[in-house]
Amino acid sequence: MRRIRIVEPGLLSTVQDLGRFGHSASGVGPAGAGDPLSLRLGNRLLGNDENAAALEMTLRGASIAFEDDAVVCLAGANAPQAKLSHGATDRPLPMWTPTPVRAGSTLAVGPITGGSRAYLCLDGGIASEPVLGSRATHVPSAVGPSVLQTNTTLQLGEPVRGVLLAPLDASRRRDIEQVLTRRTLRITPGAQHDRFSTVSCEALVASEYTVSDHADRAGIRLSGPAIDTPDASMRSEAVLTGAIQITPDGRPLILFVDRPTTGGYPVLATVIYADLPAIGQVRARETIRFEWVTRDEARAASSALEKLTASVPRPRPTNRATRGPGS
Amino acid sequence: MPPTLSWSSERSIRIATDDPLACWRAIRASGLPGVLDITPGFGSVQVEFEVVGLDDARVEDELRALLDRTSEVGDTTEPRSHTLPVCYDAAFAPDLDRVAQFAGLSREQVIERHTAPSYRVEVIGFSPGFGYLSGLDEALHTPRLDSPRTRIPAGSVGIAGEHTGAYPQATAGGWNLIGRTPLRLFDARRDPPALLRLGDTVRFEPIDRSAFDRLTGER
Numbered sequence: 001m002r003r004i005r006i007v008e009p010g011l012l013s014t015v016q017d018l019g020r021f022g023h024s025a026s027g028v029g030p031a032g033a034g035d036p037l038s039l040r041l042g043n044r045l046l047g048n049d050e051n052a053a054a055l056e057m058t059l060r061g062a063s064i065a066f067e068d069d070a071v072v073c074l075a076g077a078n079a080p081q082a083k084l085s086h087g088a089t090d091r092p093l094p095m096w097t098p099t100p101v102r103a104g105s106t107l108a109v110g111p112i113t114g115g116s117r118a119y120l121c122l123d124g125g126i127a128s129e130p131v132l133g134s135r136a137t138h139v140p141s142a143v144g145p146s147v148l149q150t151n152t153t154l155q156l157g158e159p160v161r162g163v164l165l166a167p168l169d170a171s172r173r174r175d176i177e178q179v180l181t182r183r184t185l186r187i188t189p190g191a192q193h194d195r196f197s198t199v200s201c202e203a204l205v206a207s208e209y210t211v212s213d214h215a216d217r218a219g220i221r222l223s224g225p226a227i228d229t230p231d232a233s234m235r236s237e238a239v240l241t242g243a244i245q246i247t248p249d250g251r252p253l254i255l256f257v258d259r260p261t262t263g264g265y266p267v268l269a270t271v272i273y274a275d276l277p278a279i280g281q282v283r284a285r286e287t288i289r290f291e292w293v294t295r296d297e298a299r300a301a302s303s304a305l306e307k308l309t310a311s312v313p314r315p316r317p318t319n320r321a322t323r324g325p326g327s
Numbered sequence: 328m329p330p331t332l333s334w335s336s337e338r339s340i341r342i343a344t345d346d347p348l349a350c351w352r353a354i355r356a357s358g359l360p361g362v363l364d365i366t367p368g369f370g371s372v373q374v375e376f377e378v379v380g381l382d383d384a385r386v387e388d389e390l391r392a393l394l395d396r397t398s399e400v401g402d403t404t405e406p407r408s409h410t411l412p413v414c415y416d417a418a419f420a421p422d423l424d425r426v427a428q429f430a431g432l433s434r435e436q437v438i439e440r441h442t443a444p445s446y447r448v449e450v451i452g453f454s455p456g457f458g459y460l461s462g463l464d465e466a467l468h469t470p471r472l473d474s475p476r477t478r479i480p481a482g483s484v485g486i487a488g489e490h491t492g493a494y495p496q497a498t499a500g501g502w503n504l505i506g507r508t509p510l511r512l513f514d515a516r517r518d519p520p521a522l523l524r525l526g527d528t529v530r531f532e533p534i535d536r537s538a539f540d541r542l543t544g545e546r
Contacts, residue, residue: 021375024366025351026521027455027495027513131515141455141496143515191335191373236452236459237368240339240375262368262452270336273378295383298337302378 001127002068002156006148007106010062015126015145015154016119017053020134024261030241031138032257034217034280035076035117037179040309042075042121045098045168047160047315052125053135055148057118059283061109062148064120066101070156071123071165073098077115077180077281083108096173098123098165098315115180115281124157139217139258163315175308182278183286186293186301190243190267195230201292203227204244204268208287209252215284217258222288226250229266236262242271242279244290254279274301330394332387338378340390346397347372347450348526352404353397359389367525369450369459406526411493413442413484413531414539415506422472422503426486430466438533440464441505446491446529456495456513456521460529463491475501482507484531495521506531509542 006013016039019032033039033056040050055062061079074082074095082093086105093099093107095118101107112118128135128145137144146152168176193201209224229246239245243255245265254271255263256279271279272293282288293301330344344350347367354365354374363375376386415423415438427437446460453459463486471487476499483494485502494500495512508531512522523529534542 021363023520024364025355025451025525026519027451027453027457028515028520029455030364132520138455140498143455188334188337191333191341191371193335194333235369236450237371238341238366238373238452240336240373242336260453261366262450267335270339272336273338295334295337299378299381302337306379 002070002124003153004070004122004156005065005067006150006152007063007065008150009148009152010057010109011060012058013062013148014056014137014139015053015128015135015148016056016137017135018051019136019257020132020138020144023132024238027261028132028143029138029141029259029261030257031136031144032134033119034257035119035180035277036280037176037277037305037309038076038117039119039121041096041168041176041312042073042119043125044309044312044314045073045096045165046071046121046123047163048121048123048125052121052157053128054122054126055120057109057112057120059112059116061112061118063106063108066103066105066107068103068156069101071098071100071159072107073121074109074118075121076118078113079109079111079118080113081110083110094167097167116283117280122156123159127155127157160315165315166313168312172308172312179274179305179308180278180281182275183282184289184291185275185278186272186298187244187269187290188272188293188295188298190270191237191239192230192234192266193268195266196246196268197228200228200246200268204252205290205292208289211282211284211286211288213284215282217256219256219259220254220279220282222252222254224251227252227268234264234266236264239263239267240270242273242276243267244269244271272298272301274298274305332390335373338381339373339375340386342372342374342390342394343370344372345370349397350394351525353393354390357393359393367450368452406528407524408528408530409523410530410532411508411510412534412538412542413506413508414534414536416536416539419483419507420505422485423505426467426469426503426505429469432466437467437505440467441491442531442533448523448525448527448529451521451523451525454494454496454498455515456523458492458523458529459490460492461490463489469503471501472503475499479504480507482509482512484508507539509539509546511546
């Protein structure tokens with residue numbers, strides 16, 4: 001099996017697919033890519049299954065040694081200094097571009113800008129042993145592959161052979177960037193919405209909030225004007241990725257992919273599915289706003305996102321040899 | 328009280344019910360299409376759907392029909408009974424004195440009353456395999472700590488409010504710690520991964536330190 005090795009893991013690099021579902025009654029949360037749109041598209045560009053596992057890198061990317069030939073595609077936020085080295089030659093690795101990499105090469109991803117997460121998708125996907133049906137890493141509970149360390153080696157799956165690879169065109173890149181840089185997050189009423197006053201519901205959309213330094217895969221704490229919360233304490237109930245809890249100090253907390261399955265603070269609103277990839281790209285100290293939408297509007301937004309995803313061409317098998325390493 | 332449905336996002340429904348376990352079992356057994364996950368909590372169950380192709384009216388109708396006959400369609404999984412060995416040694420029980428003081432009991436009486444009941448796994452949440460056990464002796468109801476510990480050892484047995492339970496992983500936590508079990512409560516490579524399942528019954532059995540060490544070595 002083909003392998004890659006982590007030379008330097010960067011700030012926080014993990015193996016992620018689209019998440020682990022169906023085990024919440026055992027307390028197992030979904031985990032999965034913080035920006036699932038980028039993961040899906042990076043995989044599509046390589047001819048992979050959209051759910052193939054890739055490397056998720058946060059703020060500062062990893063350095064990776066390729067022990068075998070592979071085709072890679074960087075997706076997500078920008079990695080302007082990403083560089084492939086083989087022997088004495090260096091070349092930049094552009095975003096959203098399937099690129100053959102020869103055995104013996106090293107990829108240094110470097111700083112991630114314009115967002116917080118980039119994905120290194122690899123042809124065939126990362127073939128770690130699935131845990132409860134998924135290769136996603138849930139960082140707080142250590143379910144799934146371990147957080148990547150220096151010298152971790154990862155095996156790659158069987159690639160799709162004989163495909164023509166093309167970079168993502170400029171117009172779709174703009175569309176995707178629009179989705180990922182959206183900072184007015186659309187919301188619909190959450191599980192405990194009816195426990196809040198109209199004033200609280202209006203307050204949530206009335207002001208800007210700043211993403212605090214306590215923002216990670218588990219949750220994004222916001223600072224800004226306090227919101228009145230119901231006095232009565234509640235017993236733990238199921239939560240959702242994108243659920244906005246109001247903590248006792250009145251601040252909103254957006255639960256994210258590494259969230260627990262249940263929570264004890266009331267959920268005022270839930271960020272719509274189509275805006276979850278944008279949450280995966282917010283950075284500490286950025287400002288965000290919320291905007292109430294109807295369920296129908298939320299559905300329309302997710303349909304538009306699915307359409308955009310489906311419009312990204314998958315390479316089709318051809319009779320020609322892979323435009324791959326050494327050819 | 329009949330279950331009531333409300334949307335908690337464009338992709339999930341919250342079902343308020345006084346029997347989350349039966350509700351969860353019924354939906355799980357139904358094979359309802361498009362369901363991503365079903366999560367029971369206290370007094371409610373959440374059903375999360377694939378957002379693509381979701382039809383509000385159809386899903387609501389199907390869920391209502393299903394919940395009307397919960398008792399017939401509920402799966403027949405028999406609840407299991409567990410006996411969890413717990414070592415109540417001072418080294419594992421930093422809050423045993425606090426619980427005793429709160430209850431106006433001696434440490435020994437707290438242990439007696441903690442090991443007497445047969446508990447029921449009411450909800451699993453917070454972390455993988457963490458069961459909220461109900462049936463705690465009222466005298467032992469103790470508010471959680473004012474500020475949670477940042478890291479407590481796996482296996483720690485605690486009390487918070489009307490619940491007791493054991494931490495499967497080393498995590499942060501605000502429960503009053505009164506002992507530790509040597510059992511592995513969650514193992515993702517085991518099937519099923521969580522030792523406790525919703526609706527199971529649990530008893531605690533006091534063990535001494537040497538038994539704890541021996542059982543820890545065996546697992």
